[in-house]
Amino acid sequence: MNKVKTIEEAASLVSDGERLAIGGLLLQRIPSAFVRELARQGKKGLKVMKTAANYDFDLLSFAGCLEEIQAGFVSFEAEFGLAPNFRRSVEEGRVHFEENSCYTVISKLRAAAYGVPFMPIANLGESHIVDKFKTVNNPYGQGEVLVVPAIYPDWAVLHVQKADKKGNAVIYGPVYEDVIMARAASKIILTTEKIVSSEEISHEGDLAVIPGFKVAAVAEVPKGALPGACYPYYDYSSEQVKEYLSIKDNNALKSYLEEVRP
């Protein structure tokens, strides 16, 4: 079965209000082109989650696509500063930031991936995050254990280095939480630097960590992570990050979304 689609077709599979786990971390191997296409198509009410984000969640906040963000950290790093549109959207009450520790995002996804309703977690000291969760009595020992609920993404959206037409895919370098997301989500959308033959994927052996059976769409999007990096092919682009951060109003954002397309 050929799952190859254009990026426009792939993005149109996502409905308003759905929950997306977005792969990569900060500016590393993020599905930037796909996120821009979601914004261009005017998606609304999305709930997004990952451990640490910047460009993707900041842009979707700016474009008015989001109802909720679940994350441990949303910011560019020292070179570029904070994520201005994420902050403004939360402060103005337009986006709900469900603050997590990176570990609790992972634990919620793990529960979904493991097919269990909740995940016991380690102690979080006096963090205010503790107030968000329930405790249970340890049935096999002493004391109370914090537990987090399973969270079920409708979609895992991942940018990978290689995939075949059936959505079997390889990730080179750090996988971050992409595999956990792929297991937890109902369905997967992949953007890939290159669509290759099944034989080529097969030869990668254990690096082929995404089996195609949950993949609904594969779009070939070279440089699809820019302005982020895609090891080993390209580093992130400081100029393009700064170009994005210089956008100050909705009209300029609209032009940006129309111009910066694969």
Added chain:
Amino acid sequence: MNRASCIIGSGLKVGITMEYSRADMMIVTMARLLKDAENAFMGVASNLPFFAIWLAKKLYNPDLTWLNIPGGIDPSPSSPPRTTVHFELARAKKASITLAEIFDMSARGELDVAFLSGVQIDKYGNFNLSHIAEGNRIKIQFTGGAGSALVCPNTKRVILWRTRHDKRSFVEKCPVITASGNIYRVVTPIAVFKKENGILFLDSVHPYSSFQEVEENTGFPVSPATVTPAPTADEIKLLNQFDPEGIREIEFSG
């Protein structure tokens, strides 16, 4: 304080031959704290800890296991990256681990040292990276604590670092606690704090600063302490060779 005036304004002579910056002072102080550490973890936006761990492995503790977000165990980065999640931090790694597994190590109690930071740090060593609220709404949204809510109470020794030392950063009590736990030291551009009996005490003041400067810039009581030992020539030489562009000064610019 912009970068130029930081290097010129706070560059100081050691003996008659050497200059160093506030970044250098913080890096060497943190590196020396790793002399007996088994492993050390650095996370996102961790520019100075990157240099501290690198320097500690070069000079003090070659067997220290370096853990980072791209998951390269004991990498050999050829140059300092501008982001501490760059894949340069996995270059020539000795083994691999995922970020989720590093958190699991912390949960199991296997993390010895971790470097964390806060926008606000209070006298209990608790810190806030979450937000400032006004009634029911969020008035100022910060970055979020990344892994710190887990890592802080579950790591044996946490080194907090902050490139600002002022009353807005060092407060009596954090209005929101993102993380709390096993604080070992707090390193700032002018001082080092130690946690004892549940609160932060001033451990040392850097050679170019003064107790008065620390007291004027800290929102909780402090008592006089010793002088932090200045950077050595070896430490500065190694840092300059590895980082000729001054990437370690990024946090001090703007």
